[in-house]
Amino acid sequence: MASKNILFVDDEKMVLDGMRRALRPMRKLLSMHFATSGRDALGxxxxxxxxxxxxxMRMPGMDGATLLGEVKTLYPETIRIVLTGQADDDATYRAIxxxxxxxxxxxxxxxxxxxxxxxxxxxxxxxxxxxxxAVSSLDHLPSLPSIYVEIxxxxxxxxxxxEEIGAIIEKDLGMSTKILQxxxxxxxxxxxxxESPSRAVSLLGLNVIKSLLLTLKVFSQCDNPKLSSSFLENLWNHSFETAVFAKNIAEDVTDDKDISDHAFTSGLLHDVGKLVLAYNLPDKYKKAMKVAVMEKKELRKAEFRVFKASHAEIGGYLLGLWGLPGDVVEALSFHHRPHQYPSNNFSIPSMVACADMISHELNPDExxxxxxxxxQAELKRSDPTGRMEKWRVMCRETKERGIE
Ligand SMILES: [Fe+2]
Ligand SMILES: [Fe+2]
Known part of the structure; x- marks a missing residue:
């Protein structure tokens, strides 16, 4: 990997010195720069x-959220990270x-x-x-739906x-019906x-409802007469199933609700790149599907041949542009190669990879x-706890219960 330019911004010089010391072992990978204010950073x-x-986050003059807002507009490819003391701080919410x-x-x-x-x-x-x-050859990237931004x-x-959040969802009758279903x-x-979106929000949590809304909206934005309804239906069913399975798996290995919510969101969106490719270039996408069937290949490998990128990277790229949380973006990009994801733990990309595989195993015809x-080696890393068999049973039961 080429060396990266990284910029640390903090009004306390001691914090910056601490960073410099802590990251010395990474100096081959990083070229480090330091600024003591937002203005200096932009300069x-x-x-x-x-x-x-x-x-x-907290700096005199320009705070962290304002700085990152500027960076987002001026340099959209720059990765933006916030260091914050208080999780419930007002400005932290703005930084989301x-x-x-x-x-x-x-x-x-x-x-x-x-x-x-x-x-x-x-x-x-x-x-x-x-x-x-590959992305620049696509005319229409779905936009981040306005209802998501509003929420x-x-x-x-x-x-x-x-209740107020429920009311936003209720304004969109079609959406609230689908969500409640x-x-x-x-x-x-x-x-x-x-019976009401606000009840759904309080039972399942805002993150789950938000992800459902986002994905349903993106699917409706990509409704194209050139795409068969069975393609869209299969993709939606598989995405939803992967989301529920990834959440189940996450809940089996951790009590951290943020992780299980992100696993759900990542599962729901993990194949959004397929939708984006098929919507923009339906004939080329059909060709990739044909190559996969004729040559008995995984679809992502056939996509690589046709588009020089697969749905995993395209999906990750799109979510990165939308500014979705980094671990969701990474889970999308790595869901077919979780072993390459740097982590000491059983991570969200692995959870999504296992959920994806189980969903396909349960619906081989689709x-x-x-x-x-x-x-095998990947599986060992993805499933260090040896719980894969247990998850297969658990997910099958969830699926059977869902179809009842
Ligand atoms: Fe995939
Ligand atoms: Fe998938």
Whole structure:
């Protein structure tokens, strides 16, 4: 990997010195720059391109959220990370819209190194020339739906209630009907007779509802007469199933609700790149599907042949542009190669990879080309706890319950 320019912004010089010391072992990978204010940071960026910015939140003059907002507009390829002391800070909520990743202070050096390594990979992805070429050949990238932006803005308002968020969803009649249908399905367990979006939000959590809305909207944006309804239906069913399975798997290995929510979102969106490719270039996509079937290949490998990129990278790229959380973007990009994802733990890309594989195993007829499979070595890494068999049973039961 080429060396990256990384810029640290903090008004306390001692913090910057600490960073410099902690990251000395990474000096081959990183060329480090430091600024003590938002203004200085922007000045420095004008002179030389910066790949990754890590900024403090509270600084006199321009705060971290404002700085990252500017960076997002001026240099959209730069990876934006926030270091923050208070998780419930007002400004932190504002930063949700502009940061790829959040770190809490004080950040242990090995976590900092891991996050920076991932940021380097994410930057590599966003700036990859072949991928950029593939994306630039697409006329219509779906836009981040306005209802998602509206809800996100509401969350930034500390006074906002669950009812107000429910009311935003209710304004879109078609969407709220679909959401309620899904929430009442047996896939989510034992919820019955949920009649309002605000009730759905309080039971399942805002993140799950937000991801459902986002994905449903993107699917409706990509409704194209050139795409068969069975293609769209299969893709939606597979995406939803992968989301529910990834959430189940996450809940089996961790109590961290953020992780299981991100696993759900990543599962729901993991194949959005297929939709984007098929919507923009339906004939070429049919060709890739044909290659996969005729040559008995995995679809992603056939996509590589035709587009020089696969749906995994295209999807990750799109979510990166939308500014979705870094671990969701990474999970999308790595869902077919979780072993390459730098992590010491069983991570979200692995959860999505296992969920994806189980969903395909349960619906072999709906898979174009050969089933995606994880090599034995990958599987070992993806499933260090040896729980794969248990998950297969658990997911099959979830599916059977959902169809009832
Ligand atoms: Fe995939
Ligand atoms: Fe998939």
């Amino acid at each position: 420095l960026m004008e002179e030389k391109p910066v790949d990754i910015v890590i900024t403090d 819209r502009v940061a790829h990743q959040f770190l809490t202070k004080p950040c242990p050096p090995d976590i900092l190194k891991m996050v920076i390594k991932r940021a380097c990979m994410l930057h590599e992805l966003m700036a990859h020339p072949l991928l950029k070429k 996100q803005e509401k969350i930034n308002d500390p006074e906002a209630s669950v 899904l929430v009442n399905s047996a896939f989510f367990g034992h919820y019955k007779n949920i 898979c174009t080309g050969t089933l995606p499979h994880l090599e």
